[in-house]
Amino acid sequence: MKIKLTSVLVDDQDKALEFYTKVLGFLPSQDIPVGGGFRWITVRSPEGGDAEVTLEPNANPVGRTYQEGLFEQRIPITAFEVDDVRAEHDRLRQLGVQFTTPPTEAGPVTLAVFADTCGNLIQIYQPPSDQA
Secondary structure, X not given: OOOOEEEEEEOOHHHHHHHHHHHOOOXXXXXXXXXXXXXXXXXXXXXXXXXXXXXXXXXXXXXXXXXXXXXXXXXXXXXXXXXXXXXXXXXXXXXXXXXXXXXXXXXXXXXXEEEOOOOXXXXXXXXXXXXX
């Protein structure tokens, strides 16, 4: 089974699209109006592959409650693998990204957690060098 899509709930789709493309560096993939002022928005990695991230509006009260609960408990909604957590941490901090967890060794991986400005915490992690 391949994962082709992962969703991130966001409180503002325009703000999310700007953050995920201009700050995180994802490429816009799809932006389709679906009615009610909402859009089907996906972004993808500039490194290729066919996996995409949907920027889903948190308009559904159940989704919003889930998103807020994860944030309050300091649980990332998703995680992205990077080649060098420390370098990515430094790059993102220079762009004004607020981290809740600086680069931290967690067993065999190094991870960091930041707020995406759209109601979520996102984890970035670097796998052990023998698994990269």
